[in-house]
Amino acid sequence: MAGGLVVSDLAVHFPTERGVVRAVDGISFDVERGTRLGFVGESGSGKTTTALAIMRMIKAPGRIVAGSIRLDDADLVQMSDAEVRAIRLRRIAYIPQGAMNSLNPVLPIGRQIADGVIDHLGPQRDADLKALVAESLDRVGLAPTVAAMFPHELSGGMKQRVCIAIGIVLKPDVIVADEPTSALDVITQRRVMDTLGRVQEAIGASLILIGHDMGLMAQFVDELVVMKDGRIVERGAIRGVFQAPEHAYTKMLISSVPDITEGRSFLGTIPTPAEPKPATGAAPSPLVAFRNVSKVYGRDFFGRGGVHALRPLSFELDAGRSAIVSVVGQSGSGKTTLANILLGITRPTTGDVRFEGKSVAGLRGTAALAFRRGVQAIFQDPYGAFNPFYKVDHTLALPLRRFGIATSRRDIYVCMEHACDAVGLDPHLILGRYTHELSGGQRQRLQVARALMLNPKLIVADEPVSMVDASLRATILKSLYDLKARHGISIAYITHDLATAYHVSDYVIVLHHGHVAEAGTPRDVIGNPQHPYTQLLIDSIPWPDPDRHWGSRQSVEDDQRRLEEIAASHQTIVRSRIPGFDLDTAA
Amino acid sequence: MALSDLLRxxxxxAAVIWTAMTLNFILPRITGRNPIIEKLMDSADSGGANEYDFDQFVAAMNARFGFDRPILHQYLDYLGDLVTFDLGYSIANFPTRVGDLIASALPWTIGLMLTSTLIAFVLGSILGALTVWFRSSRLLGFFVPVIMVLAAMPFYLVGLVLIYVFSSLLGWFPASGGFVETRTVTSGWDFYLDVAYHAVLPGLSIVLASTGVWALSMRGMMVTVQGEDYMTFADAKGLNLRRVFLAYGVRNAILPQVTMLALFMGQVVTGAVLVEVVFAYPGIGFLLLRSIQINDFTTIYGVVFILILTIGFSMLIMDLIYPLLDPRTRKSRA
Incomplete structure (x- = not known):
């Protein structure tokens, strides 16, 4: 079995103050040449540690304590550091997770492909190197001119393909890809995975794909390994695992992927929405009103040129009714710009944002304070959203004091405990701890609690679940949904995940290049898309069903051409309207 | 596009220089001290002039330097003079021109300070990077606390210690001056050797005190860079360790150091005042100190003007070469 990888009884331990963490606890598997093996599991399951162990890149104090990793007849575990270095890239290539930052920002792409060749094969003639670099770029569908470019000049998808080009330049026997597309939107993801699959077949390597997305696995790998707590709980051919999952954990992973079908709600039992509180007093002005709001970045001194992050957009969100409005689109579609304008962080280039009838741009003093309190944010990265120097109680007490909601120590604690209870966190366990002691899911719920505590009118949630495990996604989305149903808070849900948008939202806006492509109720827009862009987005979702074809019959190149046509057309399709939210497409 | 960029x-x-020049004009004046009177009082103490002569002389000197004219006129003259590099006469050393004072002091400062700063920069950056790269090395581990102590010590303190040890105790090096004062010939190998000999202790004190600062900041950057994804990927590519260290680690960690170096250029002159004082070194810092003591504003103006130009232009040069170091700051060619 030349070029195959056989791992037996591999164990990786990390000594910590609280005892030894058995990150990988005696696992065995093998990959045959030319096949694709998938590793799934949630964070902490040991799948990434397994990948790093194969690369012999476990960082001290962690170490491989037992087992063997055999490539042909050589055991990687027994090799010296120098021997392992010689194996890397030449025989086992690694495609990293964070393609955004995995390339050296100061070296041109060509150099970063060539340096690996030089270090493994010795000095080469310039012409040979150039040809090799061009060939490698060509394999991943990039033009030879990319060699002269720097990482910051490339899009996320291109960077990921460059990482693949680097990995395959020496035609390795094994490719280890660690969540290569977790930061990409579905269209780009399909393109990158298509590239990876084709290259792998062309050079005849075996591929180990690490991931957490059951859908992606179903569409891509031949064989699947499910990991939990450092052990393999299930293993088998992909069809078998999906048709008849044996382990409860596997079943849970499969069922936690939201589907777009009527009837089965992925949020579980949803409380019947409380009757919207009738608006008190005279006819109120809308909670939020956008009037021809647009944002252009990088304009020159005379207001020329620039990139349109958001094309003129007008809508009104009523104060009386609460609604969840989802804004979906690829990265670069302008959805985060829209969120930041809503939060008052970004100033629109044109147009006027009004909050309860007052222009946000001119708010000062108490009016500004009321706006800040009324519009709260939940951010994508639960790790970066809290100041690591403060314990949870300090973090939560600060806004309470700042807005004068509670002043006495007693009142502050009552408020905090209420908020924690509301999102399902135990205040006694949470309040006295530092945020880094909490799990990603707990932190994300803490963000919800922090927003809820201030009794806001609108919450802007920017990708609140894209960095948490699938099993937690439902819990967090449910607590968001509760905010609307129980507390009457409107939510702007910004996401690239159409499936979750389908389940939580009352209204969906699909953005493409800053332009509204399609808008309407989720049942219309996502359940039965009419705009070619929405169709393409939904088409590109990898479904957790090996028999369901991923993407349309067209090739990814066709998709790319379609995207360009769509961008040029500037077509807006409004499918339906709901009371309380009024999108104005006259402009 | 590059041209309009340069123009901007x-x-x-120009705006920065003008602002700094204006501040420079105002500050010595709000002290309310008149250097002419102070200078005369000095000579008066040593006997000579009578009351009548005194007032007349002050008036004459005030007229000579234009201090009797409206402040706005003085300001405009000041700007005009400096822009044309006419630095005028020193008040304290009247017949001497400020330009000549600076011209005789500047080479000393540039020679000593610039050289030792650059040595410290290179040495510190290398040392800082190495302490991170060879974290387990005993030898380098020993350097870290030493670096920290040195970084915390001011130039002049190191200077005093050096003078005590190498000059007073051991007598290896001279304690002060730029060269042997009795010397008549000021050129030729013999002279330069003498200058270098005198520069050892002041130079060493700067190198010792600032190497630590550079090393610490480089160390901090290196630690940050080591955590970057591209370092992990470089490792996964099985690259030569030397390449990973230089082309991936140091190459990225050095960027903020270079910015700091540009900012440091101003300190090359001002921060060295104390070193020059401790070693009685005939440099520009020493000149500035003396001028401030007697509020000799024509000289202060001249010296500070040169400082402003140095900082301004070193920032400009840094702005121009930085895109070569960091492609991210280049304008996209799209």
Whole structure:
């Protein structure tokens, strides 16, 4: 079995103050040449540690304590550091997770492909190197001119393909890809995975794909390994695992992927929405009103040129009714710009944002304070959203004091405990701890609690679940949904995940290049898309069903051409309207 | 586009220089001290002039330097003079021109300070990077606390210690001056050797005190860079360790150091005042100190003007070469 990888009884331990963490606890598997093996599991399951162990890149104090990793007849575990270095890239290539930052920002792409060749094969003639670099770029569908470019000049998808080009330049026997597309939107993801699959077949390597997305696995790998707590709980051919999952954990992973079908709600039992509180007093002005709001970045001194992050957009969100409005689109579609304008962080280039009838741009003093309190944010990265120097109680007490909601120590604690209870966190366990002691899911719920505590009118949630495990996604989305149903808070849900948008939202806006492509109720827009862009987005979702074809019959190149046509057309399709939210497409 | 960019930078530079010059004009004046009177009082103490002569002389000197004219006129004259590099006469050393004072002091400062700063920069950056790279090395581990102590010590303190040890105790090096004062010939190998000999202790004190600062900041950057994804990927590519260290680690960690170096250029002159004082070194810092002591504003204006130009232009040069170091700051060619 030349070029195959056989791992037996591999164990990786990390000594910590609280005892030894058995990150990988005696696992065995093998990959045959030319096949694709998938590793799934949630964070902490040991799948990434397994990948790093194969690369012999476990960082001290962690170490491989037992087992063997055999490539042909050589055991990687027994090799010296120098021997392992010689194996890397030449025989086992690694495609990293964070393609955004995995390339050296100061070296041109060509150099970063060539340096690996030089270090493994010795000095080469310039012409040979150039040809090799061009060939490698060509394999991943990039033009030879990319060699002269720097990482910051490339899009996320291109960077990921460059990482693949680097990995395959020496035609390795094994490719280890660690969540290569977790930061990409579905269209780009399909393109990158298509590239990876084709290259792998062309050079005849075996591929180990690490991931957490059951859908992606179903569409891509031949064989699947499910990991939990450092052990393999299930293993088998992909069809078998999906048709008849044996382990409860596997079943849970499969069922936690939201589907777009009527009837089965992925949020579980949803409380019947409380009757919207009738608006008190005279006819109120809308909670939020956008009037021809647009944002252009990088304009020159005379207001020329620039990139349109958001094309003129007008809508009104009523104060009386609460609604969840989802804004979906690829990265670069302008959805985060829209969120930041809503939060008052970004100033629109044109147009006027009004909050309860007052222009946000001119708010000062108490009016500004009321706006800040009324519009709260939940951010994508639960790790970066809290100041690591403060314990949870300090973090939560600060806004309470700042807005004068509670002043006495007693009142502050009552408020905090209420908020924690509301999102399902135990205040006694949470309040006295530092945020880094909490799990990603707990932190994300803490963000919800922090927003809820201030009794806001609108919450802007920017990708609140894209960095948490699938099993937690439902819990967090449910607590968001509760905010609307129980507390009457409107939510702007910004996401690239159409499936979750389908389940939580009352209204969906699909953005493409800053332009509204399609808008309407989720049942219309996502359940039965009419705009070619929405169709393409939904088409590109990898479904957790090996028999369901991923993407349309067209090739990814066709998709790319379609995207360009769509961008040029500037077509807006409004499918339906709901009371309380009024999108104005006259402009 | 590159031209309009350069033009914009130059306009900005002019604005910065003008602002600094204006502040420089105002500050010595709000002290309310008149250097002419102070200078005369000095000579008066040593006997000579009578009351009548005194007032007349002050008036004459005030007229000579234009201090009797409206402040706005003085300001405009000041700007005009400096822009044409006419630095005028020193008040304290009246017949001597400020330009000559600076011209005789500047080479000393540049020679000593610039050289030792650059040595410290290179040495510190290398040392800082190495302490991170060879974290387990005993030898380098020993350096870290030493670096920290040195970084915390001011120049002049190191200077005093050096004078005590190498000059007073051991007598290896001279304690002060730029060269042997009795020397008549001021050129030729013999002279330069003498200058270098005198520069050892002041130079060493700067190198010792600032190497630590550079090393610490480089160390901090290196630690940050080591955590970057591209370092992990470089490792996964099985690259030569030397390449990973230089082309991936140091190459990225050095970027903020270079910015700091540009900012440091101003300190090359001002921060060295104390070193020059401790070693009685005939440099520009020493000149500035003396001028401030007697509020000799024509000289202060001249010296500070040169400082402003140095900082302004070193920032400009840094702005221009930085895109070569960091492609991210280049304008996209799209």
């Amino acid at each position: 930078r130059l306009v900005l530079l």
